[in-house]
Amino acid sequence: MTDFVTGSTHSADALPVSAVDPLADLPGYLLRRAANSMMAELGTRLNAHELRISEATVLLLINDRTDLTSAEIGKLLEIQRANMVPLLARLETAGLIHRVPINRKSQAIVLTPHGRTRLDEVRAVTQKFEADLLERIPAQHRPHLVPALQALLG
Amino acid sequence: MTDFVTGSTHSADALPVSAVDPLADLPGYLLRRAANSMMAELGTRLNAHELRISEATVLLLINDRTDLTSAEIGKLLEIQRANMVPLLARLETAGLIHRVPINRKSQAIVLTPHGRTRLDEVRAVTQKFEADLLERIPAQHRPHLVPALQALLG
DNA sequence: AGAGAAAGCTATCCATCATAGCAATTGGAT
DNA sequence: ATCCAATTGCTATGATGGATAGCTTTCTCT
Incomplete structure (x- = not known):
């Protein structure tokens, strides 16, 4: 598994990864490339x-819940507290979420009706995306x- | 509720993903999280x-080759031509690569002796990393x- | 009541990645 | 042999994601 014999010096036009790239057997490298590729697709x-x-992702996480605070969402999605601010600001400006005071310190982030509608779109997109993704993988794998x-995240 | 209220920014213990996060079953989401996590580790x-x-990665790719140009490396690693410039500049400043003219337009990127030595270090690190990574995955998977x-990259 | 933790925020900073444009050179087709 | 399109290497510039430090207000625990 640690033998990358390349030897092939093709004129690099397209990129049939495993054919030319001697790194294509490394799981870590593959993981990054696959994730980048997939996320670019989903982003589009x-x-x-x-x-x-x-x-x-935030919309999907909130869903029906009316008890999640910005900090909690951040913890669940591994987003710094500081970086939640512009994220939620955009969602709020777009009218997808609103803030419901829990006490004088915390506020719950809740979907607006419009946000819920948009969440349905998101769900359709992500489900299609996940299905397409899985379909590219040979059935036995x-x-x-x-x-x-999941084991990698433990 | 909320048992893991650690003040640490992103420590090891963070989240029992599948327990709380309803997104933890989505392959695309998992792919991103796993890749981020692994790449952070490798980066460290x-x-x-x-x-x-x-x-x-560039060092690993070049290895013994003396015919790779900046543009070719970029194509193989999916790095824009423009972004290769500072990358190679850093490697050159560090004395790990040097440039060998191919003609008046192109130049081959080649490891220096020092670069080759450092590549050995890199190889040790990455092999250990890949091994550790695989070890976290249950044997049957x-x-x-x-x-x-690989199928995802096709 | 007081101390410490947490929430939400501002302000930066760094790294990665993408795009457009430019001058020089190459290579293929005529 | 010449001309044109493509390529190379580069500059310059944004957009994005992510990280840190610090601040104020509020909550919680003892």
């Missing part, structure tokens, strides 16, 4: 709905991807 | 050798990860 699809991936990735 | 390890991931990721 969500762009058609004027949403960034992070924004769509498919059921192993999610558990493997 | 390479940092100890004063290299970025992209720089280390392990052999499926690389083929699955």
Whole structure:
């Protein structure tokens, strides 16, 4: 598994990764490339709905909940508190979320009716995306991807 | 509720993903999270050798080759031509690569002796990293990860 | 009541990635 | 042999994501 024999010096036109790139066997490298590629694709699809991936993710996370604060969302999605600010500001400006005071310190982030409608769009996009993604993986490997990735996050 | 209220920004213990996060079943989402997590780890390890991931990747790609141009490396690693400039500049300043004219337009990027030495370090780091990564994946899923990721890049 | 933690925010900074444009050179087709 | 399109390497510039430090207000715990 640690033998990358390349030797092939093709005129680099298109990029049949595994064919030319001696790094194409390294799981870490593959992980990055695959994630980049997939996220670019998802980003493009969500762009058609004027949403960034992070924004769509927040909508999906909130869903029906009316108890999530900015800090909690950040913890769940691994987004710094400071970086939640512009993110939520955009969603609020777009009228997708609003803030409901919990006490004088905290506020719950809740979907507006419009936000809920848009969430349905997001759901359609992401479900299609996930389905397309899985479809690209040969059937015998498919059921192993999610558990493997989950193990990496533990 | 909320048991993990650690003040730490992003420590190890963070989140039992699948427990709380309703997104934890989505392959695309997992892919991004896993890649981010892994790349952060690799970045830290390479940092100890004063290299970025992209720089280390370039070293690994060049290896023995003496025919690769900046544009070709960029194509293989999916890095824009424009972004290769500062990357190679750093490697050159660090004395790890040098440029060998091919003609009046193109130049081959070649490792210096020092660059080759550093590449050995990089290889040690990445092999350890890849091994650690694979080890975290349960044995029955392990052999499926690389083929699955490769399929995503096709 | 007081101390410490947490929430929300501002202000920066850094790294990655993308785009446009430019001058020089190359290579292919006529 | 010449001309034109493509390529190379580069500059300059944004957009984005992510990280840190610090501040004020408020909550919570003892």
